[in-house]
Amino acid sequence: MVVGATICQAQDLELNDREYFERQGVNVLVFSNSFNGGFNDEKNSGIEIIHHGVRTVQGGAVRLNNTPEQWDLVPKTVSRKVDREKGSIEVTMRYDDYDFDSRVVVTAKGKAVEIAVWLDKPVPEKLAGEAGFNLEFLPSQYWHKTFTMDGRLGRLPRYAASQTITRPNSEKPRQFKGFKTYDDRGTDRFVDPCPMETGHSIVMASDTPERMIRISSDDAELKLYDGRMLAQNGWYVLRSVLPKGKTGKVITWTVEPNAIPGWIREPNIGISQVGYTPEQPKVAVIELDKKDKVQATAKLMRIKDDGTTEVAFTGDIQPWGPYFKYNYVKFDFSGIQQPGVYYVQYGNTKTNNFLIDAHVYDKITDATTDVWVPIHMNHMYVTEGYRTWHGEPFKEGYLQAPESDHFDLHRQGPTTDTKYKPLELIPGLNIGGFFDAGDFDIETGSNINVVQNFIRTWELFKPLRDETFVSQKQRYVDLHRPDGTPDILQFIEHGTLNLVAQAEQIGHMASTLSNSVLDNYHHLGDAASITDGLHYDPSLKPYEVSADGKCSGTPDDMWAFTTRSPQLDLRAATMFAAASHALKGYNDDLAARALTQSKRLMQEATELIAQGKTGEEFDWIDGFDWENRAQQQKPDKKRQKLIERSRKNRELLGDMATNLMLYSATQERQYLSNFEQQIWDALELRLEANMQTALDAVPYMDEAYKQKLRPYVEKYNAYIKSFDQNNPYGVPIGLGNWAGVNMVLNYGITVNYAHIYYPDIVKKDEIYRVANWLFGCHPYHNYSFVAAVGAARPKQVFYGNNRADFSFIPGNVAPGLLFRKPDHFENFDDWPFLWGQNEGTIAGNTQYIIFGSSFKNIVNKEK
């Protein structure tokens, strides 16, 4: 492509203030996001293209595989230089494992960018023929679309079905920490996809202007692959292998994303898909393209019983202003209280319909408690109507983990801290517990949270709902079959069963019960088929089964990671005390066992901590400020004093929240006084982080405490209102690598409790902020983040364990809006595989049950 040197049209790509290339409809980002997420290749990094509002291309970098998987090596970003004069961005990448450096230089050339790969030294011998420049295309936005390669036609496939070869393992570049994503069945060979097409010039999505991208290279061959041949979360990959033995500018691509002339992004009208109660505030937040002309008014339309529509209300549009890349306005239709079916019309854009009715929130937690939670019960057979969700997993139990690193952020230290030898069976652990998230391990910390969340819900709201049959004896769960026992008690029991077993069998808490091999960690399918259900016997050959059918030589058994953390033991001890209290009268035996373990762990952990054995813990004194995603400012003298006093008090008296839970479980006054000696300093130090704990104490404290807390609640109320200035949606919005649903839920729970105890300070109108956000009033799209909740339009795909089916498990709560630097929020609803925006966790989803229960409690009180 030739670009006249003197012609620079308004529609050319230009390097903007936020350091990416921009023209209307096209953003080209060059390592605004590096490969440094927590889980290796998160498909969120390198050269990325946001094409007509959708991030459809990423992964542009020098890579070592035809179609890299999550645990293939990713390059470290050594440097990133922006050259405004030349209109270019240069990134130096490095693979430490191979002592291999390369540079990518991206330069705007008219409507295209030139991507050039530079080498100062030739490709290392080991990587010759393997290292190449890759660019990845989002399958869900490109499948069914046509492409042409050197004039030959093709269509991108909906499902992976191209060709592969196998090659000796010795030729495969090392994977993350030496793990293997695949089980080669003893062949010592790995699978390598073959290209679907090769050539020098490709037009991707030649039939679809929004997605059309033209890529050509004179000096390198372009190869088009389907990454889904190896992994369901793979993308289409276009790549050129780096030439052997060459230095300098070794590969040059010209990449021209098509821009639709005059394109303006469709307004995103944020509404609550669940609907609104008649008396609540009702404000739609409308997200607009910067170039979009703001309308003067919007309409609320009513759909009548005869199917015809009428204008219920016409109101002025209120400007809010810019927030990151878009412009925001609001439409307030709070005045409309008549129950009915409505939609919002802004210009030519209409929302789907929603209800205004007193009962719209009645069922918001049912899918989570009746469906999502029981499906995540481990060590049980779980069925629903005609469908089996999973068989009984991990029948062979758990082995003592040997010293090891782990792929899910765990490690086993050099000693086991148990009486078991590495790889010895620890009896009795395959009982109870909940799957962590989209994976199937038992995260002990999360499971402690789960039991606590259920206990909190039970103690405060006593939900008697019974829709689940649970038989521990049969190891059988049937959804939608009442069995006479409140489900929440059965969930408390199920979580406690595993945690008590850990304490009894191991002597303290395991950090996790997780997979031993990576090739069954990424399992997608029935949890019962992750392992073979047979005890691992190293004297048998791999895949060999013993004559009695009880053992196999396949090392697939799960491991217990048992490095002792007194902090974790302390958390467990607190939870056991509370569980014992909750289970009394329902399962007295388990209640007694929980109490025994609580007392023992409390004593041992306190001694260990006194001896100086500490691990990491959440720090409410001067910890990481999650809401602002930054370390607190350097404290002044007064603050420094407060911090020191708080530290000392915590050492002396124990964690204040722990003390409070212990009081609630045991009614021993000492715990309450330990709590009260710390809470005021904590509120002075970090009001937002500690308000919930202060409110949790209200039911146990006297009127004087409640009065003393008042000014802090007043301050908290100002904090709530500050979000109206911070962003258009009025809730804390996280900018981390995992979207902010937990933070939003925490905030929502605190607002609800503040209103319950101080309704004259925190007004009822404030409690709807988080519900609005969760159910559709948020950036990017207006779908409900809660699976199957949100009558008209809940999200349709989630990163659950059924993600390969592009589906969801009802009641799951998505993390939500993932922020991509420097200015892009996103939540894919056609591509489930990005966990940071679409996964739901057992701790987060049980937190949602507390949020929903407290919210419903307030809403329904005055009905």
Ligand SMILES: [Ca+2]
């Ligand atoms: Ca996990």
Ligand SMILES: [Ca+2]
């Ligand atoms: Ca039940």
Ligand SMILES: [Ca+2]
């Ligand atoms: Ca096994």
